[in-house]
Amino acid sequence: xxxxxxxxxxxxxxxxxxxxxxxxxxxxxxxxxxxxxxxxxxxxxxxxxxxxxxxxxxxxxxxxxxxxxxxxxxxxxxxxxxxxxxxxxxxxxxxxxxxxxxxxxxxxxxxxxxxxxxxxxxxxxxxxxxxxxxxxxxxxxxxxxxxxxxxxxxxxxxxxxxxxxxxxxxxxxxxxxxxxxxxxxxxxxxxxxxxxxxxxxxxxxxxxxxxxxxxxxxxxxxxxxxxxxxxxxxxxxxxxxxxxxxxxxxxxxxxxxxxxxxxxxxxxxxxxxxxxxxxxxxxxxxxx
Amino acid sequence: xxxxxxxxxxxxxxxxxxxxxxxxxxxxxxxxxxxxxxxxxxxxxxxxxxxxxxxxxxxxxxxxxxxxxxxxxxxxxxxxxxxxxxxxxxxxxxxxxxxxxxxxxxxxxxxxxxxxxxxxxxxxxxxxxxxxxxxxxxxxxxxxxxxxxxxxxxxxxxxxxxxxxxxxxxxxxxxxxxxxxxxxxxxxxxxxxxxxxxxxxxxxxxxxxxxxxxxxxxxxxxxxxxxxxxxxxxxxxxxxxxxxxxxxxxxxxxxxxxxxxxxxxxxxxxxxxxxxxxxxxxxxxxxx
Numbered sequence: 001x002x003x004x005x006x007x008x009x010x011x012x013x014x015x016x017x018x019x020x021x022x023x024x025x026x027x028x029x030x031x032x033x034x035x036x037x038x039x040x041x042x043x044x045x046x047x048x049x050x051x052x053x054x055x056x057x058x059x060x061x062x063x064x065x066x067x068x069x070x071x072x073x074x075x076x077x078x079x080x081x082x083x084x085x086x087x088x089x090x091x092x093x094x095x096x097x098x099x100x101x102x103x104x105x106x107x108x109x110x111x112x113x114x115x116x117x118x119x120x121x122x123x124x125x126x127x128x129x130x131x132x133x134x135x136x137x138x139x140x141x142x143x144x145x146x147x148x149x150x151x152x153x154x155x156x157x158x159x160x161x162x163x164x165x166x167x168x169x170x171x172x173x174x175x176x177x178x179x180x181x182x183x184x185x186x187x188x189x190x191x192x193x194x195x196x197x198x199x200x201x202x203x204x205x206x207x208x209x210x211x212x213x214x215x216x217x218x219x220x221x222x223x224x225x226x227x228x229x230x231x232x233x234x235x236x237x238x239x240x241x242x243x244x245x246x247x248x249x250x251x252x253x254x255x256x257x258x259x260x261x262x263x264x265x266x267x268x269x270x271x272x273x274x275x276x277x278x279x280x281x282x283x284x285x286x287x288x
Numbered sequence: 289x290x291x292x293x294x295x296x297x298x299x300x301x302x303x304x305x306x307x308x309x310x311x312x313x314x315x316x317x318x319x320x321x322x323x324x325x326x327x328x329x330x331x332x333x334x335x336x337x338x339x340x341x342x343x344x345x346x347x348x349x350x351x352x353x354x355x356x357x358x359x360x361x362x363x364x365x366x367x368x369x370x371x372x373x374x375x376x377x378x379x380x381x382x383x384x385x386x387x388x389x390x391x392x393x394x395x396x397x398x399x400x401x402x403x404x405x406x407x408x409x410x411x412x413x414x415x416x417x418x419x420x421x422x423x424x425x426x427x428x429x430x431x432x433x434x435x436x437x438x439x440x441x442x443x444x445x446x447x448x449x450x451x452x453x454x455x456x457x458x459x460x461x462x463x464x465x466x467x468x469x470x471x472x473x474x475x476x477x478x479x480x481x482x483x484x485x486x487x488x489x490x491x492x493x494x495x496x497x498x499x500x501x502x503x504x505x506x507x508x509x510x511x512x513x514x515x516x517x518x519x520x521x522x523x524x525x526x527x528x529x530x531x532x533x534x535x536x537x538x539x540x541x542x543x544x545x546x547x548x549x550x551x552x553x554x555x556x557x558x559x560x561x562x563x564x565x566x567x568x569x570x571x572x573x574x575x576x
Contacts, residue, residue, distance in 0.1 A: 128416045128506070128510075129502060129506045129509075130505060131509035131510055131512075133514065199494070199495060200495070202494065203491040203492075207417070207487060211487075214417060217417065221418060221419035224419075225421055226421065229421070229517070
């Protein structure tokens, strides 16, 4: 996944997985910097930022903090309300965009995330429920960097992403964090209710309880038996620059200017805000 | 799947799915004969045989009845006890073997079963939890016949199998059976507790309840998007005759005489019975 000379950027949320992983990487002597993105989800974001900052301070570790509202003018709840989308969907898009942008701007080779076995197997279940073949072909512990442009002007457009904890269960990272005295935030994001990933986790946990090892078996079996065959047929489209922000995106098939998903979402929210659109209040109980 | 000139053999259990399907095929004027296999599971088998026979009699339909004990000397509970295997595992093997044998011996072109959407999607979930690539490549509404031997002596070794109800939910076949006044047996097999397929159904029903359409989406998405790609890589090994019973089986890699799974199971049970092995009692609560 990486070596001692790589400059790693780790996305931290203040939760057990990312702080446990950061702790491990620091202990092992890697050159790792934290990145905290403030999503503007009220007290939850405040407390998760504080946990991340306290962790960094106690270990004298480097931490970059950015705020979605300061960078782009919207918090996650505002975006969800203005665009009428499930909060988790916009949130995931924002994070992918901002993590990659921060890594590139700050000169990191590799983005590290704390996704654990439970996260990955829930994603996998979602991908097979929908038979999302592209997502299946790409799912794995390492997502290689993608270049944009042609030599000699080719540049990294999507930074390399690695997930060192994919074999480790949620309970195990929690146990590690407790043993190491890491002061992580236990509370869940208040907007998570109704999140499909949560339902997938519930279903898998039910299966795991009656057949211990189910999660491991499904995920590792996928990596060894199915993924190689699914990757064969993957159509890797060329990346182009978003006409608005310059970020990598796919060329539209209709020949129009390419605009990335992030800019499309942001511009929809901006247009609605400009005309005085009154967002539906986005609360934890909005969706089931 | 079949035409008006095909001779169909339908496997009936006395339950809603197989009797509903038999009813539909008779109504549509197909040449269809029922096949009931008595598995020897106490009163449950007695009642399911009675339901199948009453159905046939009321419609003046042809029904072939065979008994596992009479054919091979063992009931499903006896086999499970002597071989120390989960009853459902041996039962499935027995049914596959006997259904195919009956179809060939009685001169049928096609074996029809009442598997519904809930059955198929549970099987699919099991196959992706284990990434059983061969099973995935073969799973579908139609399993083509397989020949054995070379022309001009080639003969059908595995009869064509079709499942007309794969798009129809369990509740729908139950509703159809009720509306048509079909007197099916409602009770479940008493040995089913702990059956993994049941747990898969529970997990899927949980997901279906929060996202209606999940089962359809998973199964039909599999057929259209994943199955064609998985079938590409399928290694179709040649079939050979079992040295004991002549049924089709795979050639062993070590060059020994081929013996089919059914004969291996039966001979294990026979050897243990011969030496006075005392089977563990197989009850509904034996496994979790």
